Every structure is written in C-alpha cells, then in structure tokens.
Amino acid sequence: YLQQDLINIMEKLIPTCQHEGQYMHPGPKPIDFALSIPGEVAKGSLNTDAHLRSCFFGRSETIVLAEGELSLGD
Template identity: 40%
Template structure:
C-alpha cells in the first residue's frame, strides 16, 4: 500500500471566515501519488479550521465569497455569534489568557484580542477538520461538475498562513 502526503499552505484573510477552494490541488496530489484505488483524506491540524466538500455556488458577493458560503456563515452566525468581547463566552478564561501571553510565541498570540476567537473553535468543532473521498481507477469519486473541496479558516481576528494536509492511501 502506498501512502503519499502533501501539505498546502493557505493564507486567511483576517477579517471574516476565509474559504479556499482546493479541488485542483487535491486532484494534482492524487495524480502525483500514482494511487489508482484507495482514499484521499484532506485535513487540517488547526483548531479553528475546517475542510468541507460542497457544491460550487457560481454567484459571489462583493468580497468574492460564494453565496452558499455566505448562507453557511449566516446560519452559523445565528447559532454561534462572533466573539467580540471578553465574557461573551467562558473561553478564553484567565488561565488560557495567561498561557497565551506567557507561553506562546508572539506570532501565535500577538495580543489579547486575538484570543477572542471562541466562535471559530466552536464552528470548526461543529463542521469538522477533515473530508475523506474514494479514489477509483485514479479518479476522485466526487461530483465532477459541481463538487468542490474548501478549506475554511473560521478565525476572523488576523491573517495567517494555515496548513492543509492531503493524504492519499491505496494501491
């Protein structure tokens, strides 16, 4: 069995949820892997990010976000509103803030405000960090016309480089 792994780096926009359509990159990794029959796992190690498989929406708003993404954001915002002030959610509590300020690299926690991303953690937990799809005869088994993979960074507090892992396994 072959196991082939590649990493994509995507840049979040830092002012709203960032969606990155990565289908072309996933297909390229599968081709490079030479796996004909198996699975492809697309995942992220970040606790405020998700990977989804969804239809391409075609229409976009002025920010370039697809309408389906805007609708998804609007629904999630009703369930889990953006964390704008301390005390809005229990997290981050005083111990977490102390850890962030003392033990973390300044690039990870540049200021206290950057810790106000509780909604990003909750949304990522609800949506999930990975998608798995089958590969048959070297072809990804997704809708070839409207099926697309999206990497999402839910954290709106600052732009960052984020990791997306593509793991191909099979024969």
C-alpha cells in the same frame, strides 16, 4: 448565495467572538499566560467561535506529500 446563507446561519448559531467574556472559553488563566509573552495580545485568544464551528465542519484538511511536494491533484 448558498455560501452566504451558511455564513449567516453560523453567525446566528455561533456569533463571531468580539470581546473577552463573550464565551467562557478560554478562561482567565490562558489569557493571563498569553499576555505574559512579549508582543502577545489578548485579542489572539478570541477564537472560541472558530473552535465551536469546527465541531460542525471539522478542523483540518489532509494533503498528501509526494516527494516533498504538496499533492493537490489536477
């Protein structure tokens, strides 16, 4: 339940991006550029919520490579 509570709080603080213009990011130039690439869709640019949420939780994980293999522990 704690995980769901956290999800609910984050959704209230930083709602999931549903449409262009909901947030100022990324702006018209990056979207126009993305749409100039064959097969690209504007919806792929609707990730502002993830960028903002990463300010709270960080944006990456570090996993050690040992002899070319992911070292995930036991």
